[in-house]
Amino acid sequence: MIAFVSGGARSGKSAYGEALVRRWQQRDGARYYLATASADDGEMAARIARHRVERGSGWVTLEAPLALDTALAEVDAGSVVLLDCLTLWASRVLFGSSLDQAEATALLARTLAKARARDIDLVVVSNDLNEGMPPEDELSWRYLALLQAAHRQLAAEADVVIQVIAGLPQVWKGSLP
Amino acid sequence: MQLVIGGACAGKRELVRGWYPQARWHLLGAADAMLPASGERLVVSGWADWIEAAVERGAEDDDALRLALAERLDALLAAEAKRAAQVVLIVAEMGRGIVPMGAARRRLRDLNGWLAQDAAVRCERVWYVRHGLHRRLDTREMPIG
Numbered sequence: 001m002i003a004f005v006s007g008g009a010r011s012g013k014s015a016y017g018e019a020l021v022r023r024w025q026q027r028d029g030a031r032y033y034l035a036t037a038s039a040d041d042g043e044m045a046a047r048i049a050r051h052r053v054e055r056g057s058g059w060v061t062l063e064a065p066l067a068l069d070t071a072l073a074e075v076d077a078g079s080v081v082l083l084d085c086l087t088l089w090a091s092r093v094l095f096g097s098s099l100d101q102a103e104a105t106a107l108l109a110r111t112l113a114k115a116r117a118r119d120i121d122l123v124v125v126s127n128d129l130n131e132g133m134p135p136e137d138e139l140s141w142r143y144l145a146l147l148q149a150a151h152r153q154l155a156a157e158a159d160v161v162i163q164v165i166a167g168l169p170q171v172w173k174g175s176l177p
Numbered sequence: 178m179q180l181v182i183g184g185a186c187a188g189k190r191e192l193v194r195g196w197y198p199q200a201r202w203h204l205l206g207a208a209d210a211m212l213p214a215s216g217e218r219l220v221v222s223g224w225a226d227w228i229e230a231a232v233e234r235g236a237e238d239d240d241a242l243r244l245a246l247a248e249r250l251d252a253l254l255a256a257e258a259k260r261a262a263q264v265v266l267i268v269a270e271m272g273r274g275i276v277p278m279g280a281a282r283r284r285l286r287d288l289n290g291w292l293a294q295d296a297a298v299r300c301e302r303v304w305y306v307r308h309g310l311h312r313r314l315d316t317r318e319m320p321i322g
Binding site: 004006008128130131132133134135136144145148149151152154155156161163172173 | 183184185186187188225269270271272273274275277282285286307308309310312
């Protein structure tokens with residue numbers, strides 16, 4: 001199963017994503033956390049630490065800022081994987097790689113296909129950024145276009161699409177797991 | 178008349194193209210006719226660009242601009258009925274972020290929001306597009322007053 005969970009800042013999307021992973025976790029399966037953030041500065045380090053405390057123990061963390069597909073190869077079949085948050089991955093693509101939008105969405109497609117093929121349940125968490133004022137500069141437009149291409153791709157491919165508002169999951173596709 | 182609303186790059190145009198591959202697309206303010214011909218399926222977009230250009234010209238006040246937009250909606254609705262045409266409006270959602278710093282951007286955001294409201298009350302069906310998925314909005318409850 002693939003779930004796409006998104007919402008605004010501090011909407012409770014990460015907590016919902018984590019709860020979903022716990023629900024999908026099989027008795028002898030592991031749960032993995034596919035980290036997209038890296039502690040480049042003090043604020044980021046603090047945010048990562050806060051999320052780690054909130055997740056609690058029992059997670060295997062994989063550092064995969066860019067190559068999500070290769071990271072999934074390290075995961076045992078039948079596991080559950082939380083990818084949080086896709087906006088940071090999109091930042092890595094745009095500012096820290098030479099991938100263009102087509103290559104990035106192809107990488108994401110390979111990741112989803114690999115999850116399906118290896119019976120890995122995948123929960124992808126992301127931030128909705130496209131319903132405020134449209135950007136004024138070209139770089140922000142490129143970022144938004146990339147992120148939205150990824151979001152549309154995920155929504156199309158996922159079995160479950162959830163919008164989290166104030167901690168409340170709203171179903172856009174599939175049914176509440 | 179139908180209204181399709183959604184954020185930037187949410188998939189609004191793709192959705193409408195999939196529904197009506199033969200439709201004519203009119204960008205508001207462009208040289209081709211804004212109103213549909215007899216029996217024509219017409220998609221009207223470019224509202225925010227039209228508003229932005231009007232705000233940049235700086236001539237009119239907000240009420241006058243809102244009225245000018247509403248008159249276009251009324252004209253589309255009337256032409257649709259009279260000519261057995263079908264009109265789809267595409268409007269961007271841009272009201273869910275922080276208040277913009279610039280006065281012109283705040284006006285654009287206000288006018289675009291009013292446009293969406295004014296369009297929704299005139300439309301038989303209203304759709305919300307989010308990450309390529311769409312749902313029909315409940316239009317049974319008309320605004321109070």
